[in-house]
Amino acid sequence: MRLLSLNKLFYIFIFISFSAAQIDYTISHELKYGDGKELLNGQYVPYNYFENLLDINLSYSRFNLYEQWEYSDPPQFGYPLQKLNKAYLEYVDDNLMVKLGDIYTLYGRGLGLNLFQDQSLDFDNSLRGVEFSYSKNEGMKFFGLGGKGLFEYKSSPSSRYNNKSIYNSITAFGAEIWLPWISSNVLVFNINQDIETLLVGGDIENKHVDIDNFGLNGIWGPVDFYFEKSWLDWTIEGILDDFDNPINHKGDFLYTALSFDLFGFGITHEYKDYDAEDFLLSISNPPIVFRESASTLVSRSLHIINFTDEVGHQIEIMKRIGENYNLLFNYSLSHRNNGFSQKVFRAVDYVVIPFVGDTILTDSTVETKNNLSSSMDILKFDQNSFSFFPYNQFYIELDGYLFNDKLNFKLGYDWKNEIISYSNKRSYDYSMVSNEIQHLTDTTLQFNNTYEYQKVLTLPNQFSYNFGNGSSLSSYFEFQWISNNFNRDKVYLDSVDVSLTYTDEVYNRYFTLSYRHPSKWTITAIYDYSSFDPTNPDGFNTNPDDDNFLEHGLRQLGIDIKNKWFGVEFLKDFSNNHQFSVFYGSEVGGLRCANGVCAYQPPFMDGFKIAFRSIF
Amino acid sequence: MKKTMLMIIYLVMIVPIGAKVEIENKLPKMSLKMLNGKSTNISSFLEDGPILINFWATWCAPCIKEMKYLDKFNKNYGESGFQIVSINTDTPRSLSKVKSFVKSRGYSFEVLTDPKSEFIRKAGGKVLPYLLLVNTDGTIFKRHMGYNPGDEITLEKEILEMIALNSADEDSKEIVNEEEDLKSTDEKSDEAPISE
Numbered sequence: 001m002r003l004l005s006l007n008k009l010f011y012i013f014i015f016i017s018f019s020a021a022q023i024d025y026t027i028s029h030e031l032k033y034g035d036g037k038e039l040l041n042g043q044y045v046p047y048n049y050f051e052n053l054l055d056i057n058l059s060y061s062r063f064n065l066y067e068q069w070e071y072s073d074p075p076q077f078g079y080p081l082q083k084l085n086k087a088y089l090e091y092v093d094d095n096l097m098v099k100l101g102d103i104y105t106l107y108g109r110g111l112g113l114n115l116f117q118d119q120s121l122d123f124d125n126s127l128r129g130v131e132f133s134y135s136k137n138e139g140m141k142f143f144g145l146g147g148k149g150l151f152e153y154k155s156s157p158s159s160r161y162n163n164k165s166i167y168n169s170i171t172a173f174g175a176e177i178w179l180p181w182i183s184s185n186v187l188v189f190n191i192n193q194d195i196e197t198l199l200v201g202g203d204i205e206n207k208h209v210d211i212d213n214f215g216l217n218g219i220w221g222p223v224d225f226y227f228e229k230s231w232l233d234w235t236i237e238g239i240l241d242d243f244d245n246p247i248n249h250k251g252d253f254l255y256t257a258l259s260f261d262l263f264g265f266g267i268t269h270e271y272k273d274y275d276a277e278d279f280l281l282s283i284s285n286p287p288i289v290f291r292e293s294a295s296t297l298v299s300r301s302l303h304i305i306n307f308t309d310e311v312g313h314q315i316e317i318m319k320r321i322g323e324n325y326n327l328l329f330n331y332s333l334s335h336r337n338n339g340f341s342q343k344v345f346r347a348v349d350y351v352v353i354p355f356v357g358d359t360i361l362t363d364s365t366v367e368t369k370n371n372l373s374s375s376m377d378i379l380k381f382d383q384n385s386f387s388f389f390p391y392n393q394f395y396i397e398l399d400g401y402l403f404n405d406k407l408n409f410k411l412g413y414d415w416k417n418e419i420i421s422y423s424n425k426r427s428y429d430y431s432m433v434s435n436e437i438q439h440l441t442d443t444t445l446q447f448n449n450t451y452e453y454q455k456v457l458t459l460p461n462q463f464s465y466n467f468g469n470g471s472s473l474s475s476y477f478e479f480q481w482i483s484n485n486f487n488r489d490k491v492y493l494d495s496v497d498v499s500l501t502y503t504d505e506v507y508n509r510y511f512t513l514s515y516r517h518p519s520k521w522t523i524t525a526i527y528d529y530s531s532f533d534p535t536n537p538d539g540f541n542t543n544p545d546d547d548n549f550l551e552h553g554l555r556q557l558g559i560d561i562k563n564k565w566f567g568v569e570f571l572k573d574f575s576n577n578h579q580f581s582v583f584y585g586s587e588v589g590g591l592r593c594a595n596g597v598c599a600y601q602p603p604f605m606d607g608f609k610i611a612f613r614s615i616f
Numbered sequence: 617m618k619k620t621m622l623m624i625i626y627l628v629m630i631v632p633i634g635a636k637v638e639i640e641n642k643l644p645k646m647s648l649k650m651l652n653g654k655s656t657n658i659s660s661f662l663e664d665g666p667i668l669i670n671f672w673a674t675w676c677a678p679c680i681k682e683m684k685y686l687d688k689f690n691k692n693y694g695e696s697g698f699q700i701v702s703i704n705t706d707t708p709r710s711l712s713k714v715k716s717f718v719k720s721r722g723y724s725f726e727v728l729t730d731p732k733s734e735f736i737r738k739a740g741g742k743v744l745p746y747l748l749l750v751n752t753d754g755t756i757f758k759r760h761m762g763y764n765p766g767d768e769i770t771l772e773k774e775i776l777e778m779i780a781l782n783s784a785d786e787d788s789k790e791i792v793n794e795e796e797d798l799k800s801t802d803e804k805s806d807e808a809p810i811s812e
Contacts, residue, residue, distance in 0.1 A: 024642040028740035057738050059644060066738070092645070106732045109708040116707070116733070185653065219653065224715055257712035266716030288709045292675045316713055318720035326721065401684075408681060408765065462677060464765045472765035516764035576759050579743075615740040615759055616641065 024059040027616045032076060036586075036607020038160075044546075047604065051075040053119070064090040066101075077122035077160050086117070086126065099131040103147055108187050111230040111253040112213040113172060114285035122162060125151050125282055127170055139178035143189075146171045151282045167196040168282055174213070184218030187228070193283065207280070209234040226257040230284070232276045251276020251308070253286055266318040272310065275337045279308045289314045290332035291395055295460035296510050297480040298414050300588070303391050309336050312391075325400035332393045339387035381417055386451050391418040399462075406466050414458040421452040453485040470518030480508040507531040520573040528565035528588050539563050548606040550585050565605075577616065583609040642754045643669070644738035648703065648728040651715050656728070658701065658735070662752050665697025666782045668775060671736050671746040673706050674717050678763040679745040683723065685768040689775055690725045696779050700725035705733055705744065749774055752782045 030053045038047035054069040068086040075081065088101030104126050107113040117124040129147020136142075148169045152162035174189020193209040215228035230253040252275055259268040272289040288305050289312050312334025319327045377385055381392075399410035457480065464474035484504040508531070514524040533540065541551060541561045550566050567585030574580065586605040643662075647655045661667050670686055672679035683702070690700040702725050704714050711731055718727050730736055739748060740759075747760035757778045760771065 024644070026641065026644065026738065026740040028742055030742050055737070055740065057644065057740065059642075064644070064738070104732060104734070106708065109711065114708065217653070226712065259712060259716045261716075261719060264720075266720035268713045268716045270712055285708070287712070292710050294675045294677045316716065318716055320720050320722060399680075405684075410677070464681070466765040468766075468769075470766040470769045474765060514764070516766050518766065518769075520770075522764055573761070576761075579761050613742050613761060615742070615761070 022060070025616075026055075026057040028055045029053070029612075029614045031610070031612040033610040034076070034604060034607060036609070037605040038603055039605070044605065047607070049074055049076045062091055062093050064092065066090070075122070076120075078162060095135050097131075097133045102126045102128055103131045103145055105131060105145065107143075107172070107174065107189055108213065108215045108228045109226070109255055109287050110285045111228050111255055112189065112191050112211045113283050115283060116285070123153075125149070125168075125285075127168065127283075129170075139180070141176040142174070143176070144171070144173040153282075165198075166280070166282060169194040169196075170283060182218065183220060184216055187213070187215035187217075189213045191283070195280065195282065206237045207234055208237075211284075223258065223260040225259075226255075228256075229254045232279055234279065249276075249278065251279050253284070255287055255289070257287075264319060268314075268316045270314045272312050272334070273337075274307055274310050276308045277337075281307050290334065290391075290393060291316070291330045293395070293414070293460070295412065295414065295458060295478055296476065297478045297508055298458050298460060300508075301416065301454070301456050301458075301480070301482065303332075303334070303393065303416070303418060304420070305334070306336065306389070309338070310334050311337055321400075324402075324405075325398065328395070328397040328399075330393075330395040333391065335385065335388040335390045339385070339389075386419050386422050386453070389419050389422060392416070393418075406468065408462075408464045408466070410460075410462040412458075412460040414456075414460065416454070416456040416458075418454050418456075419451055420454050422450065450488040451486075453487070455483045455485075457481045470516075472516045474512075474514045474516070476510065476512045478508075478510040480506075480510075482506040482508070504532060506533075522571045524569045524571070526565075526567040526569065526585070526587060528567075530563055530588070533563070540565070546606070548585065551606075577614060579611075579613045581611045641756045643748065643750045643756065644735065646735050646738065648730055648735060651718065651727050651729070658728075659754060661699060661701050661726070662750065662754060664699065666752050666757070666778050667698070667750050668700050669739070669748040669750060670700060670702045671705055671730075671739070671741050671744060672702065673704065673744055674710055674713055675706075676744045681765060682745050682747075682763040682768070683721070685771070687721075687723050687725065689772060690723075693775060693779060694724075696783070698775065698779050702727045703735060704729050705731070705736055707731055707733075747771070749778050751778065757781075 030051075032049065032051040034047065034049045036047050037044045039045075050073050052069075052071040054067075054071075056065075056067045056069070058065045066086070066088050067084060070081045070083065070085040072078075073080045073082065086102040088099050088103065090097065090099045104115050104117060105113065106115070115126050117126060127145070127147030127149040129145060131143075131145040131147075133141055133143035148167070150165055151168055152165040154162050155164055170191060170193050172189060172191040174187065177186045177188075178184075179186060190213070191209070191211040193207075193211070195207040195209065197205045197207070210233045212231045212233075213228065215226075217226040217228075218224075232251045232253070234249050234251075236247060236249070252273075254271075254273040256271045257268065258270075259266070261267070270287065270289045272287065274286060284307070286307060290303055290305070291314070293299055293302075312332065314330070314332040316331075317329045321327055381390060393414070393416040395412065395414045397410060397412040399408070401408050459479045461477045462475070463477070464472055466472045482505070484506070485501075486503070487501045507529075509527070509529040511527045512524055514522055516522045530540075540563050541547070544552075544555060547555060547561075550568065551561050554561050554566065565586040565588055567583055567587050569581055569583040571579065571581040584607075586607075588603055643658065645657065645659055647657050649655050658669070668686065668689070670679075670683070672683060674680075686700050686702070689698075702723070704718075704727055706714055706729070708731055711729065714727070714729065736746065739746075743761050745760075745763050747758075749757040749759070751757050758774050760767070
């Protein structure tokens with residue numbers, strides 16, 4: 001199918017609008033400019049961006065046109081772009097919706113299909129094609145889509161650029177049916193996806209994916225429930241799988257949610273079981289089933305979910321205490337579906353390893369064993385479970401108002417345990433192996449418990465004082481302690497060498513203080529401190545010659561600025577439709593809630609950032 | 617590219633001065649799901665009076681602070697026909713918690729969900745929280761991006777201003793209707809002798 005021309009959509013709409021009696025519009029523009037530095041592979045390099053996004057929404061009668069123009073040279077993330085980036089033309093009436101152009105949509109909770117754009121992460125998995133839905137009556141809806149799209153993604157989340165891509169071709173059809181006798185909605189759909197990947201060396205790998213989905217949700221008395229399951233079936237044809245005899249792979253995603261009130265407590269339980277190892281996620285984005293935090297420091301040490309191999313639970317309990325206080329409790333845990341026990345390498349194979357790689361270990365010399373009987377074993381967090389990448393996180397928060405609602409406070413306590421890496425076959429190198437050969441006196445040697453165990457305690461606190469005349473003082477006070485324990489035991493017949501075991505202790509602080517003036521301007525001071533950054537072990541801000549204007553001034557005042565980031569931001573709202581902000585200094589990056597808005601910020605050093613937003 | 621730019625210029629300059637064409641900044645039309653799972657059209661909330669639309673998410677701290685005041689405004693000015701319509705933009709990542717959150721806070725306003733962020737995109741929202749004050753005829757009265765404690769004072773003034781403006785419009789419509797009724801009655805009474 002030939003891709004639709006975005007310009008054509010625009011012309012069609014203009015043609016229609018000639019006969020229009022009335023066009024409704026919303027136009028928004030966002031400009032971002034930055035001139036500073038970033039830390040790349042241990043070196044400070046210039047980091048400049050100039051990003052313009054113009055979103056136009058026009059409506060005439062039952063037609064809607066959306067366009068997104070981008071002029072970025074370069075953007076905050078990704079490569080320069082100067083064109084009409086996204087557009088769609090939509091027809092909507094009481095029963096029918098037809099959309100032509102770039103499609104962003106969500107089926108169920110996104111286990112099978114969740115197409116969205118997140119500019120702050122340079123993520124966009126939209127398709128260009130046609131989408132429709134038809135409701136025969138309130139109890140029945142049919143929907144479907146067909147389209148193609150280039151999906152670009154990063155091999156490393158910290159990368160500024162997408163460095164991988166696949167070409168998607170999708171058709172999907174489904175129905176949503178209301179079943180009054182069980183007060184529930186049934187959702188069924190099927191997706192056919194063809195993926196074309198250009199491999200290194202010019203080879204092409206094709207995947208055909210078939211997704212069947214079933215969902216059931218409803219309200220039974222005081223209980224809301226949601227159940228969804230996707231069955232994934234995919235075939236790979238390429239250099240790894242024989243073209244003539246392609247291998248069929250299977251997997252499934254399961255998600256359930258239950259929410260109800262009990263004695264004034266709002267309780268939500270969610271469960272996930274994502275089991276589709278090696279499945280390439282491009283159009284699916286299932287729920288994460290752990291807490292999305294509003295804390296800057298917590299957002300920097302989030303659990304990294306494995307969407308294709310993870311089981312987990314989340315329970316959240318909320319309680320309003322009196323008129324002024326709210327209590328929140330959240331607990332999440334997860335682990336991989338399959339772990340493995342210690343792997344035993346025979347000496348004769350072991351000597352061969354450095355010359356032929358890991359492939360020699362794919363036969364009986366590797367012992368794989370699932371040794372976790374239930375998710376509750378995660379609570380023990382002992383070494384038997386480490387190969388399952390266990391994770392758990394506990395959060396409790398109290399927020400409320402004091403002094404006639406003038407003082408608002410939020411006190412939080414966040415505790416996370418996670419095995420963030422585990423391996424017992426790929427962590428050695430040739431020199432190490434050579435040194436160890438002399439220990440081989442008999443037949444066996446084990447690498448045991450090669451892992452990184454991270455414990456994080458964060459205290460995210462917020463205070464704001466409302467003077468009652470339109471002005472206020474707001475602050476975020478966050479403290480964080482991180483312990484990264486790296487462990488690798490080399491077990492010999494006669495001894496255990498634990499010389500490669502060590503622990504990094506990191507202490508972080510994050511403070512902001514904002515003053516809001518009644519005439520709609522805000523000034524914010526931002527302070528960030530990290531006692532140790534593994535990517536920059538020598539420390540940050542150690543050389544006075546590299547100081548920016550702000551750092552120079554603070555150093556002159558006798559303040560120690562090593563490993564500290566300082567920033568100042570000024571924001572002004574103009575006539576409700578325009579907002580201008582300018583930032584000077586450095587910031588570590590992550591979720592920043594300041595000046596009354598929350599947004600993800602990339603790491604940025606020693607420079608200016610300007611943002612201007614307008615809505616008409 | 618040049619052609620497209622020319623078309624934009626054409627749209628901006630020619631279309632508004634066209635004899636029959638009006639360009640208005642109105643609330644986009646769209647159906648969204650309520651927390652009870654039923655769909656409703658946003659414009660149906662305008663039947664009783666002007667509304668304030670509030671876009672928020674459970675992870676957005678300024679949004680939560682602002683909603684305490686929005687709840688008060690909804691209670692205080694509900695009698696005039698004004699109401700708050702709250703639109704949650706949590707993605708499927710955290711959508712399941714929205715209902716519990718709203719219930720536990722005891723908000724008095726209606727909450728709808730926009731998990732695809734489709735409506736906020738159509739409404740021009742770039743940051744959270746994002747507010748729209750909407751007149752009864754669907755035109756946008758005011759917008760607000762972000763929230764800092766203290767902003768609720770201006771917001772309350774704007775709500776009152778909007779309520780007054782829409783009431784005045786209603787009154788003037790009623791007066792016009794009454795005048796038209798009187799006129800038609802007079803005309804009928806004038807016409808009556810002729811018909812006789």
